[in-house]
Amino acid sequence: MSLMPLYQQQSRMVFEKLSREVAKLANKPVPENVHRFRIYSRRVETVIDDLIAQPRRNQRKLMKLLGRLRKKAGRVRDLDVQISALRTLRIPQDPARKSQLMRSLVEERARRERKLPKLFNGSTVEELRKRVKRAARSLEIAPEASPVALAIHKISALGADQVSVTEKTLHQYRIAGKRARYLAELGEKTPEAVQVIKQLKRLQDTLGDWHDWLQLTASAEELFAGVQESAIVSALRNISRVKFRQGVNELTELRASLIAPKAVEEPSAPAPKPSARAVARATAAVA
Numbered sequence: 110m111s112l113m114p115l116y117q118q119q120s121r122m123v124f125e126k127l128s129r130e131v132a133k134l135a136n137k138p139v140p141e142n143v144h145r146f147r148i149y150s151r152r153v154e155t156v157i158d159d160l161i162a163q164p165r166r167n168q169r170k171l172m173k174l175l176g177r178l179r180k181k182a183g184r185v186r187d188l189d190v191q192i193s194a195l196r197t198l199r200i201p202q203d204p205a206r207k208s209q210l211m212r213s214l215v216e217e218r219a220r221r222e223r224k225l226p227k228l229f230n231g232s233t234v235e236e237l238r239k240r241v242k243r244a245a246r247s248l249e250i251a252p253e254a255s256p257v258a259l260a261i262h263k264i265s266a267l268g269a270d271q272v273s274v275t276e277k278t279l280h281q282y283r284i285a286g287k288r289a290r291y292l293a294e295l296g297e298k299t300p301e302a303v304q305v306i307k308q309l310k311r312l313q314d315t316l317g318d319w320h321d322w323l324q325l326t327a328s329a330e331e332l333f334a335g336v337q338e339s340a341i342v343s344a345l346r347n348i349s350r351v352k353f354r355q356g357v358n359e360l361t362e363l364r365a366s367l368i369a370p371k372a373v374e375e376p377s378a379p380a381p382k383p384s385a386r387a388v389a390r391a392t393a394a395v396a
Contacts, residue, residue, distance in 0.1 A: 116256050116295040117248070120160060123152045123295075124245035128238055135234040138225040140189060143182045150175040153241070155291040159259055160250045167247070171240040178237070181228055188218040191325045203340035206333060210341065213332055256296035257305055260289040261367050264309075274357050276323070282360055283316040308363050315359040319352035 127149040133142045157168050192214050263285050290309035296302050326345040333339045
């Protein structure tokens with residue numbers, strides 16, 4: 110009797126871990142447990158999306174339920190990250206507005222946290238656990254699947270170059286990078302896989318950092334929409350622009366190293382890396 114491939118074993122474990130995280134949420138719907146729920150829900154979605162040729166009805170319903178819950182629950186975590194980023198911002202020109210923005214974020218976070226028990230109520234948790242268990246039992250993954258190859262393809266399939274990358278396409282790479290990493294982590298830990306995972310994690314961290322500052326900038330712009338001049342909004346916009354360029358550069362380096370030269374689109378003009386001076390100017394306010 111042949112052994113089950115490692116990626117199939119790992120895939121089943123992802124469902125089991127999600128089921129445990131759901132149980133924790135039922136007992137204690139706090140942001141830390143919500144964050145872990147989000148991680149494993151994304152991993153389950155990656156398995157269903159990328160390793161199952163024809164998801165069954167229950168698996169499709171599970172994906173829909175996970176997507177809805179993760180989106181709503183994730184707003185608390187997003188606010189935690191924004192608050193943390195704002196605390197590192199050093200901007201003496203606009204202390205009152207920084208305090209105002211902090212109060213606004215903290216109040217919004219508290220409001221959303223109060224909704225967590227209602228979001229993960231008994232009936233929702235029970236339905237979720239049943240669907241997770243049923244989906245795990247019916248996993249049918251192609252025996253020839255190669256998680257690392259699929260991970261590399263996920264990055265190459267978007268096909269953006271430095272010149273055409275926008276905030277929208279960089280956000281697409283942020284999501285694709287997460288899923289590519291989750292795929293690669295399902296396979297054997299060969300030297301190639303370890304290297305790919307390391308590169309994808311670095312991309313995920315860089316693009317995540319950019320996205321966090323972008324969200325904080327959007328929060329400030331919304332709060333101070335009627336203000337003629339705002340030092341804090343200007344500072345956040347500058348930081349977001351630098352983080353964006355850093356993300357584009359990290360993405361370009363990743364694609365060049367993971368994808369065969371013939372598969373990489375040649376940019377019509379190279380996008381220069383931000384100079385040390387530009388980075389220092391924009392991030393000087395960040396501790």
